[in-house]
Amino acid sequence: MSRTMSLERRTALTGIGFVTPTVLIIALILIYPIIQSVVLSFGQSSIDGSQPYQFVGLKHYATLMGDGRFWNALGVTFTFTALSIPLELGLGIGLALLMNESFKGKGLARLAVLFPWALPTALNTLIWRWMYNSDYGLFNGVALQSGLVDRPINFLGDEVLAMGSMVVVAVWKTSSFMALIILAGLQSIPRDLFEAGRMDGMSKWQEFTQITLPLLKGPILVALIIRSMDALRTFELPFNLTDGGPVNATESLSLYAYKVIFDFLDFNFGAAVVVVQFLVIFAMSLIYVFALRNKD
Amino acid sequence: MQKRPRYGLYAIVSLSVLISFFPIVWLILTSFKNTAGIYAWPPQYWPDPFTLDNYISIFTNSPELLRYILNSFIVGAGCTAITLMLGGLAAYALSRLRLRFAGMLMVGILAVSMFPPVSLLPSLFQNFLNLGLLNTYTGLILAHAGLFLPFSVWMLASYFATLPVEIEEAARMDGMGFVRIFLTIVLPLSWPGFVATGLIVFIFSWNEFPLSLVLMTQNAMRTAPVGISLYPGEYAFPWETISTATVLAIIPVLIITAIFQKQIVGGLTAGAGK
Structure with missing residues (x-):
């Protein structure tokens, strides 16, 4: 009896020993900074600690509520998310269905589709910025030479077009990620379900809406939530494509927070911006965890 | 039934691959153009002349x-x-x-x-x-x-x-x-x-x-x-x-x-x- 006790204790102690370094790093890099951001957002301080921290209560949050640029950034972030996610989902489902077929060169095709996702967003974005260029860009070259337009399109210089251009880059990059997750779900659907459907005389479309789609609910939900949280914190895409312009039409919340902190060097107000952004995304992540719990 | 050639499928696959890959191809093509070729109007679709100068210059100048x-x-x-x-x-x-x-x-x-x-x-x-x-x-x-x-x-x-x-x-x-x-x-x-x-x-x-x-x-x-x-x-x-x-x-x-x-x-x- 006492031997089992000591074994259990040893197991527990070893477990704690194994877990501690990871928990420590996560606490230092992820958890403590969030707490510190909250503290910073309620006060006035200097970066190097030369001025003592002064509690100012909700002052920065009050400023934030009256800050048009913050509301603009929030709107940009939501618009970008709402426009890109449905497109990515649609294309993702299409690509997944395609990759679920068997055909020659499938491995190669899947690889080509995976590349945009695997490459750094910052560098992807630079390539697109070059293609969008209104003086030397590929798109304007093709459009002008083929006679589609008679004047170069200013893709990144127009408020509406710039948002559209940004959405296109995001969709191009991440549809394949959506497709991968959905494809894994597709492959776990038992074949005989489709055979049963065919016996009942179902058309391809009925098969898709009545068998495939309902069974893909889980993977689609996961893909949607991972991607929307990614979209809600988008940073290097507008940073490299437009720097938030023209007139802040593509300035995401992350980009605005970055500018407040590192261009205007206002750490305390910047902290208030990131805390609000954190709350928005945290609400999303709660839904995520909740949805996953229900799935099991 | 599977033997039937599926041109439609291949067309869609090719299109997806093309869309996924063309920015990367365009990037690589650009890296082999000389400065005049890069800023040419209308754009040069194929590097002319094809040059390795940009690569050499990165190793020597940057x-x-x-x-x-x-x-x-x-x-x-x-x-x-x-x-x-x-x-x-x-x-x-x-x-x-x-x-x-x-x-x-x-x-x-x-x-x-x-x-x-x-x-x-x-x-x-x-x-x-x-x-x-x-x-x-x-x-x-x-x-x-x-x-x-x-x-x-x-x-x-x-x-x-x-x-x-x-x-x-x-x-x-x-x-x-x-x-x-x-x-x-x-x-x-x-x-x-x-x-x-x-x-x-x-x-x-x-x-x-x-x-x-x-x-x-x-x-x-x-x-x-x-x-x-x-x-x-x-x-x-x-x-x-x-x-x-x-x-x-x-x-x-x-x-x-x-x-x-x-x-x-x-x-x-x-x-x-x-």
Whole structure:
């Protein structure tokens, strides 16, 4: 009896020993900074600690509520998310269905589709910025030479077009990620379900809406939530494509927070911006965890 | 029925591949053009003349671009090593050692992995400044390890769950300690899981932007995505250099993805499915 006790204790102690370094790093890099951001957002301080921290209560949050640029950034972030996610989902489902077929060169095709996702967003974005260029860009070259337009399109210089251009880059990059997750779900659907459907005389479309789609609910939900949280914190895409312009039409919340902190060097107000952004995304992540719990 | 040639299918596949790949092809073509060709109007679709000058010029005139790539390698390798070692231990404990708070910890780790990196910036920058960790490999490796440990813990734990427990139980009966079991039994059995996790974490670290941007303020310490993005400075964007540097910076990712496609896809979908 006492031997089992000591074994259990040893197991527990070893477990704690194994877990501690990871928990420590996560606490230092992820958890403590969030707490510190909250503290910073309620006060006035200097970066190097030369001025003592002064509690100012909700002052920065009050400023934030009256800050048009913050509301603009929030709107940009939501618009970008709402426009890109449905497109990515649609294309993702299409690509997944395609990759679920068997055909020659499938491995190669899947690889080509995976590349945009695997490459750094910052560098992807630079390539697109070059293609969008209104003086030397590929798109304007093709459009002008083929006679589609008679004047170069200013893709990144127009408020509406710039948002559209940004959405296109995001969709191009991440549809394949959506497709991968959905494809894994597709492959776990038992074949005989489709055979049963065919016996009942179902058309391809009925098969898709009545068998495939309902069974893909889980993977689609996961893909949607991972991607929307990614979209809600988008940073290097507008940073490299437009720097938030023209007139802040593509300035995401992350980009605005970055500018407040590192261009205007206002750490305390910047902290208030990131805390609000954190709350928005945290609400999303709660839904995520909740949805996953229900799935099991 | 399957014998019927499926032109429609091939047409759609070709179109998807084309759309996915043409920006990368355009980038590579651009890197082989001379300056006049790059700024030609209408655009040159094929490099004329085809030149390697941009590549030669990077190696001779812009060594900082190579430095960025080296920095990315150091940070990526360091971060991968740490996340595999520590994440492996943690994942093993959480999936095998029947810790009472294991489930809670796993959910907690999942939740913190969704923190927006920008919300860490004010605090991390300030603390790294005061600790002298700005512009150090140690600092950025630690930051990246923090960002990607949750992913590696989840992925490795789901891999361990697929291994049979019996071997480990037999080893315990023989009086083996957990550390020895982990090193001599679990590690050799689960190396495919470690390879997949390591590759994905390396790519994550290679691609990471906001923390790399803020925690490396000196030009010589910047990672490839940040260094190349900020390269133009005050001048007009020098596309001949940018495109060539971008090609060099994405080659490692292209190679890793091409060789380990199966492992990466398997790992990602397993990670997301959990």
